[in-house]
Amino acid sequence: xxxxxxxxxxxxxxxxxxxxxxxxxxxxxxxxxxxxxxxxxxxxxxxxxxxxxxxxxxxxxxxxxxxxxxxxxxxxxxxxxxxxxxxxxxxxxxxxxxxxxxxxxxxxxxxxxxxxxxxxxxxxxxxxxxxxxxxxxxxxxxxxxxxxxxxxxxxxxxxxxxxxxxxxxxxxxxxxxxxxxxxxxxxxxxxxxxxxxxxxxxxxxxxxxxxxxxxxxxxxxxxxxxxxxxxxxxxxxxxxxxxxxxxxxxxxxxxxxxxxxxxxxxxxxxxxxxxxxxxxxxxxxxxxxxxxxxxxxxx
Amino acid sequence: xxxxxxxxxxxxxxxxxxxxxxxxxxxxxxxxxxxxxxxxxxxxxxxxxxxxxxxxxxxxxxxxxxxxxxxxxxxxxxxxxxxxxxxxxxxxxxxxxxxxxxxxxxxxxxxxxxxxxxxxxxxxxxxxxxxxxxxxxxxxxxxxxxxxxxxxxxxxxxxxxxxxxxxxxxxxxxxxxxxxxxxxxxxxxxxxxxxxxxxxxxxxxxxxxxxxxxxxxxxxxxxxxxxxxxxxxxxxxxxxxxxxxxxxxxxxxxxxxxxxxxxxxxxxxxxxxxxxxxxxxxxxxxxxxxxxxxxxxxxxxxxxxxxxxxxxxxxxxxxxxxxxxxxxxxxxxxxxxxxxxxxxxxxxxxxxxxxxxxxxxxxxxxxxxxxxxxxxxxxxxxxxxxxxxxxxxxxxxxxxxxxxxxxxxxxxxxxxxxxxxxxx
Numbered sequence: 001x002x003x004x005x006x007x008x009x010x011x012x013x014x015x016x017x018x019x020x021x022x023x024x025x026x027x028x029x030x031x032x033x034x035x036x037x038x039x040x041x042x043x044x045x046x047x048x049x050x051x052x053x054x055x056x057x058x059x060x061x062x063x064x065x066x067x068x069x070x071x072x073x074x075x076x077x078x079x080x081x082x083x084x085x086x087x088x089x090x091x092x093x094x095x096x097x098x099x100x101x102x103x104x105x106x107x108x109x110x111x112x113x114x115x116x117x118x119x120x121x122x123x124x125x126x127x128x129x130x131x132x133x134x135x136x137x138x139x140x141x142x143x144x145x146x147x148x149x150x151x152x153x154x155x156x157x158x159x160x161x162x163x164x165x166x167x168x169x170x171x172x173x174x175x176x177x178x179x180x181x182x183x184x185x186x187x188x189x190x191x192x193x194x195x196x197x198x199x200x201x202x203x204x205x206x207x208x209x210x211x212x213x214x215x216x217x218x219x220x221x222x223x224x225x226x227x228x229x230x231x232x233x234x235x236x237x238x239x240x241x242x243x244x245x246x247x248x249x250x251x252x253x254x255x256x257x258x259x260x261x262x263x264x265x266x267x268x269x270x271x272x273x274x275x276x277x278x279x280x281x282x283x284x285x286x287x288x289x290x291x292x293x294x295x296x297x298x299x
Numbered sequence: 300x301x302x303x304x305x306x307x308x309x310x311x312x313x314x315x316x317x318x319x320x321x322x323x324x325x326x327x328x329x330x331x332x333x334x335x336x337x338x339x340x341x342x343x344x345x346x347x348x349x350x351x352x353x354x355x356x357x358x359x360x361x362x363x364x365x366x367x368x369x370x371x372x373x374x375x376x377x378x379x380x381x382x383x384x385x386x387x388x389x390x391x392x393x394x395x396x397x398x399x400x401x402x403x404x405x406x407x408x409x410x411x412x413x414x415x416x417x418x419x420x421x422x423x424x425x426x427x428x429x430x431x432x433x434x435x436x437x438x439x440x441x442x443x444x445x446x447x448x449x450x451x452x453x454x455x456x457x458x459x460x461x462x463x464x465x466x467x468x469x470x471x472x473x474x475x476x477x478x479x480x481x482x483x484x485x486x487x488x489x490x491x492x493x494x495x496x497x498x499x500x501x502x503x504x505x506x507x508x509x510x511x512x513x514x515x516x517x518x519x520x521x522x523x524x525x526x527x528x529x530x531x532x533x534x535x536x537x538x539x540x541x542x543x544x545x546x547x548x549x550x551x552x553x554x555x556x557x558x559x560x561x562x563x564x565x566x567x568x569x570x571x572x573x574x575x576x577x578x579x580x581x582x583x584x585x586x587x588x589x590x591x592x593x594x595x596x597x598x599x600x601x602x603x604x605x606x607x608x609x610x611x612x613x614x615x616x617x618x619x620x621x622x623x624x625x626x627x628x629x630x631x632x633x634x635x636x637x638x639x640x641x642x643x644x645x646x647x648x649x650x651x652x653x654x655x656x657x658x659x660x661x662x663x664x665x666x667x668x669x670x671x672x673x674x675x676x677x678x679x680x681x682x683x684x685x686x687x688x689x690x691x692x693x694x695x696x697x698x699x700x701x702x703x704x705x706x707x708x709x710x711x712x713x714x715x716x717x718x719x720x721x722x723x
Contacts (some may be wrong), residue, residue: 046383046402120372133488133545133560147484153496153546155701242495242697257376259687260402 027089040266041145050263057267069250072275074159075227078247081273082226087218090170094177094204108178115171119231126165127152127236152237155244165232169225173218180214181207212291220280227276248272333621334364336388338378342371344577348643355637356628363621378404381616389616390626393438394608397518398683400432406612407435417631426607426647428676438609439630442644444572445603445670446504448472449579452586454479454489454567463568465591465601465668469505469536472593479567480543490545490566492536493557496700497693500571500604500677505533507602507675509595511550513692514721518681523718525692526710530594534699534706536626541700561587571642572606573666580662589665591672607647607672645670688717 005176040057042050061068097104115121129136130151138148151161184207192202208215230249233239239246239254252272256265341349346369353365368388381387382404399405408430409680410538414421419427419436427442448463455462460478463471476491483489495501503513511529514521524530545557545566558578561569563586570592579585591601610630612622628634635646639655645667646652658667679685695713698704707712 133565153701155697190584240693240697241701243694254687254690257379260379260398260683 036266037270039263040270044262044263045260046262053263057264058271060264061268065251065264067246067251070243071246071251073202074244074246075248078159078163079160079223079226081160081163081199082229083219084220085163086166086170086173086222086226087215089167090174090218091177091215092172094174094181095207097174097178098181111174112171114168117168119229120235122165122168123232123235126168126232130161130236152245153241155240155242158201158237158241158244162232162236165236166226169222173222176214176218177211180211184210209292213293216283216287216291220283223279224276224285227272320716321542332364333618334366335390335616335618335622335625336368337368337622337625338368338370338374338376338388338391339370340392341367342369345555348638348641351641352629352634352637353625355633356625359628359633360624363624365625380569382613385615387613387615389482389618390612391612392441392608393611395679395686396429396432396437396609396611397680399611400435400437403614405437406614406616406619407437408439408612408626409436410427411627412436415627417627421650422647422675423605423649423670425605425673425676428680429607430609430611432680438611439626440647441608441630442612442635442638443605443607443647443670444574444644444666445605446501446569446570446572446592447603447666447669448568448590449561449575450568450588450590451561451566452588454564458567460567462588463590463593466597467590467593468597469593469595473536473540476540476543476568488545488565490543492540492568493560493566493570494541494544494546494700495570496541497697499689499692499696500606502533502537502696503675503677504592504602504604505537505595505606506530508592508599509533513678514688515682515683516715518678518685519721521688521692521721522714524714525695525717526707526714531706531710534696534710538699538706539613546700562620573663576662581657588661589669590639590670601669601672602675603669604675604677605670622698632654682721684721686721687703688720690711691716691720 008140016053039050040278041052041054043053044050093107104256107281117125128134132138132148132150132153137151143147150157150266152158166179188206188210189202192206197205228249229247233247234270237245239250248268249272252265252268279290300396311498337353339346339349346367349367357363357365378387378393378399379402382402387404393399393405396405404691417439419430422440423443426443427674430436430438430440450463452462458479460475461476472492479489479491481487481489501515506513506529509529509532511527511533512524513530514524545560557566557569558571558575558638559565562582564581592603594601610626612619612626616622630647632646632648632651635648635651636655639642639646639651639657642657642660642663645663646655646659652667679689679694691713695704695709698709
């Protein structure tokens with residue numbers, strides 16, 4: 001029997017090791033993705049036969065569904081507020097945690113803790129906290145003389161209240177920022193100290209440029225996850241009041257699982273995929289201008 | 300490296316063989332017993348009641364083993380996805396019969412009912428409507444509860460207001476709410492009532508008692524129904540009530556209809572089914588009563604809405620005869636007697652309640668009395684598209700209650716949108 005070369009044998013071993021993942025990807029991701037793409041051109045209510053209807057589902061998004069484009073607008077507002085909030089807050093906390101302050105280990109655990117709670121459970125806790133009459137948020141603000149706020153009962157502020165729930169999702173980006181900030185060589189700061197640069201100046205001119213690859217990574221991850229945000233909406237407001245929090249993802253969900261319009265819901269999902277892909281490509285293109293990679297500069 | 304790989308492959312093969320052998324052994328010993336799986340949305344105390352029913356059934360039918368599958372969150376989604384995947388349990392509880400029938404989820408039980416000579420006329424007529432759709436019978440009615448008004452006697456006594464009596468009117472309700480509401484804010488605030496925006500279920504009984512309907516009988520037309528004078532009047536009355544009541548977001552209302560606030564005396568009245576009785580009865584500091592929903596004008600009849608469900612069979616059930624035996628037991632006289640003995644709920648078979656003495660038991664007996672007036676099944680039983688159309692009605696109600704929109708205008712707009720959905 002012909003013996004395999006060491007190089008071929010290693011390649012084979014490598015493929016064998018990743019085989020479970022590849023199989024899982026094909027069966028649980030690629031297959032359903034392809035199926036949903038096919039379904040997006042069909043009329044399908046879950047069980048009955050698929051009927052091919054061409055691009056009708058895609059046209060419907062722009063013509064007869066009042067909630068799809070309105071949901072997209074609300075999603076744009078939501079993502080536009082949520083991404084800077086999560087990135088800004090996680091960066092700020094990560095930076096503070098790298099300073100020599102007592103209790104940083106406990107603080108890290110506290111900030112990361114909500115990340116291990118599922119979106120639905122977190123949503124229920126937030127719903128209780130938002131309750132106008134008995135919620136803890138109104139209880140706390142009553143100490144500074146502020147009247148109860150109808151956080152999720154007033155259509156004009158409900159969406160912004162949902163944005164607030166994003167503060168519980170900063171654990172993941174914070175951990176990445178923390179690792180990046182700690183990876184910045186100390187000697188840069190020492191040199192800056194000698195030159196008389198203050199902390200703020202050091203943060204702007206040393207920390208930010210050197211962690212820009214992580215900022216970029218977090219930006220992409222948080223943006224995509226916020227476009228897909230659904231569980232808290234289902235349990236906190238169910239899209240209300242007066243459709244104020246009926247985000248695009250909720251429109252997809254209701255069409256798929258409440259109205260059983262799986263074909264149309266698939267079309268909505270693929271349209272959202274196209275938007276996210278486009279935005280990601282724009283961000284990747286723009287990253288050449290603001291993301292600083294050590295290796296590129298020969299450092 | 301290579302050795303490790305071979306070891307791993309050997310380990311997986313041996314474990315697989317052993318697991319298969321174990322499975323074989325188990326199924327061989329259990330050969331004479333038919334195992335059925337039954338899916339329920341219940342958990343906690345409610346699941347314990349389900350288990351007691353299953354245990355009683357298994358005691359009588361030792362050759363059928365029932366395994367309950369509890370899915371308290373996302374029940375409908377799970378039903379639909381498991382059905383689409385072709386791997387369903389044998390039985391389930393359902394409430395939205397038209398949607399599940401149209402999606403091919405549930406089995407028509409008519410042949411079983413006819414074969415065993417079951418008399419569907421024994422069931423409360425409204426609960427029976429839950430099971431029926433397009434000429435088929437898709438389940439046996441489960442226990443039920445009408446919605447009624449709970450009143451906290453302590454709150455009434457403190458304000459010197461007389462307790463409401465069956466036959467009271469919309470105006471009486473408004474007046475009492477006004478008297479019990481103290482106009483203060485924060486911890487000192489007291490309210491006559493806890494009102495819910497956008498809750499079709501809670502408001503439809505008032506619409507029926509005012510002579511209105513939400514949708515045509517065939518479930519295809521909303522115009523002329525949802526925007527009729529009868530509905531506009533109810534929306535305007537409820538708006539007045541809403542403005543002076545403690546309000547709760549629609550989502551909170553689905554989970555907890557102001558129960559805590561009622562129990563602690565922050566609100567004097569609340570609208571609910573029989574579910575909180577168990578908790579309230581154990582609270583020795585709470586003195587409460589239950590009264591039928593108010594009627595539009597003196598002398599009119601209430602038309603309380605009922606909550607129920609059915610014990611049903613998956614169309615793809617593997618053990619249809621065995622699961623039918625279980626459905627027949629839990630949805631029949633024996634199951635009804637057990638839940639009434641446990642004081643858990645009212646059997647869908649009125650003769651069971653009449654013989655069990657439940658009608659004379661405080662609180663739960665009040666609900667039985669109120670249910671005698673029930674003469675309408677909820678609007679969603681008319682067809683599968685109601686859910687989508689109902690979203691427009693809820694939006695209109697929220698616009699009226701939260702944004703002070705004119706009721707006629709909001710309901711006219713809702714009717715147009717609902718027609719487009721229902722007739723599409």
